Amino acid sequence: MRVALVGLGTVGTGVIRLLDANRELIARRAGRPIEVRAVNARDRSRDRGVDIARFDWADDMMELARRDDIDVVVELIGGSDGPALALARAVLSAGKPLVTANKAMLAHHGLSLAKLAEQSGIPLKYEAAVAGGIPVIKGLREGAAANEISSVYGILNGTCNYILTTMEREGRDFNEVLKEAQELGYAEADPSFDADGIDAAHKLSILASLAFGTQIDFGAVDIGGIRSVSAADIREAAALGYRIRLVGVAENRADGLFQRVHAVLVPMHHPLASVEGSLNAVLAEGNFVGSLFFSGRGAGEGPTASAVVADLIDIARDEYGDPFAMQVEQLAKRPKANSGDTIGRVYLRFLVQDKPGVLAEIAAAMRDAGVSIESVIQRGAHEDGAVLLVVVTHDTAERAIRETLDQLAGSDNLIAEPVVMPILG
Structure with missing residues (x-):
């Protein structure tokens, strides 16, 4: 050939x-x-x-x-x-x-x-x-072809995972680790595609189409990155029993297709928590096969070349089907799901003034929005007088979190934009 x-x-x-x-x-x-x-x-x-x-x-x-x-x-x-x-x-x-x-x-x-x-x-x-040398495309298109897939999610960008796990291991902040990653060749001179979640979102939209039999809809992916994650967030997450990872999540819901790339808190016992360095991992949930877990090197010369040549071997053997597992006209066009209906626990980090009444203001905003608080962590004042305040919620609708932040917008007590990270359930 x-x-x-x-x-x-x-x-x-x-x-x-x-x-x-x-x-x-x-x-x-x-x-x-x-x-x-x-x-x-x-x-x-x-x-x-x-x-x-x-x-x-x-x-x-x-x-x-x-x-x-x-x-x-x-x-x-x-x-x-x-x-x-x-x-x-x-x-x-x-x-x-x-x-x-x-x-x-x-x-x-x-x-x-x-x-x-x-x-x-x-x-x-x-x-x-998608995911370098990991055969996740073949796994979803062929191995799981008989299953109805309800969700597919995972760590889809090795650069971000390398940065987060290095921050975790060495206690350094994002900008410092990013600079080192660029010097080592792990990150591009312009890191936007990786650090801002765009690369992972491209991959997620492809996986969603294969998993659910839907048309690719990259424009409907809610995209977030890891620039706002600090060493302090990683320490607080660890104290709570979590690790922070950039995770892409796609779900085929009753009201439409939910697709999101975001920094999330992953429980220590979850398979994604053990995925470190530049590795990638993907999980899919099938109605008959159950949970499928794919993991390995997601980029680099060897793994990516391996995937390319595997495709060439399939072509040489005349083993191939429709690119997205079915004819394009059979792919369903699904609306974007309402993310405000998403229910789950949330990690919120505030940087606030060190004075009385600040916690009461935040608690009142959450009360008015109907958000129930599970735990609160407050650390001592930094050199600039700011105080780190972490709130973990009980299960709540995402729209209630947005309402809370809208109420707090413009508050003189907030020194920086709050950081919001879902907790992977």
């Missing part, structure tokens, strides 16, 4: 190394050899640590969609639009299979690309787009 590889960054060069290292094993499992015939990238002269002189260099990546000596195109350049989308459309329209690791493109244009694949009767494969 003759492959064109577009994008020779970490993952692209990883694919070449993997195909070289496991060539004979892959050929036996695929039923035929899989060979890279042509490549394309922005810089031809760059030293990538692998020999690319043996491959045909395509100056125009779009020509790869038309070449008769190419059977499959692998897109690894990234980006939701622009060259990646143009290439994907051209490849599928030409009747060639496409393998991609591009979660942003799928989150925004997955349905239209799936339609093109259906029209040509060819595969669109994207195992590497």
Whole structure:
């Protein structure tokens, strides 16, 4: 099977190394050899640590969609639009299979690309787009195909998990750990996609579609990040028996699709609490299979290249189905669920003036909104005179939490915006 590889960054060069290292094993499992015939990238002269002189260099990546000596195109350049989308459309329209690791493109244009694949009767494969080398796409699309999935959730961004677990282990604040992560190459120079939850939201919207048989709706994902999480929050969470993780949650509710990425408190005994460093993990709840737990390395050269080549092996064996487990026209279009109806316990952290009456003001706002308090922690004054005040609620509707914060907005007693984190139930 003759492959064109577009994008020779970490993952692209990883694919070449993997195909070289496991060539004979892959050929036996695929039923035929899989060979890279042509490549394309922005810089031809760059030293990538692998020999690319043996491959045909395509100056125009779009020509790869038309070449008769190419059977499959692998897109690894990234980006939701622009060259990646143009290439994907051209490849599928030409009747060639496409393998991609591009979660942003799928989150925004997955349905239209799936339609093109259906029209040509060819595969669109994207195992590497979600959770790196963890076979969660195949697990949901094939292994759990007989089940009605009620929820899918997990840790979907290794950079954020690395930052949070380093903060937890070393007691340092977000900005300090982020800077170190950038220096080590774990975080991008512009960390917004990771730290602000966008990357995890792209992946969550894809998982939700596969799990529930619904149309991808990235625009309906409520997105939060981890910039507001402090070392103090991590200490208080630990004292209460929790760890803080950035978790994406999708639920198929009676009133619609609930999708959220947010920093949450995870009980110490929960499987996600033990997921540390750059690892990813996904849980799904099926009505017959019960709980499914997928965990492993969610990014990096080896895991992501492994997922790409696994897709190539499936194509070589003619083992593939509809990109989102059913025809696009069969995917249900569901409204966005009302998040205000979400019931659960909540962690609220306030930074307040060190003076009498502050706790009474907060308690009164919660009383008026119908929020019941489970526990209160108040620490001594900081150097600037501020006091850390943590409130954990009993089960309450999210709209009541919003009402509480609306009542407290503009209070002279609050020194900073309150931090709100759901507690994973």
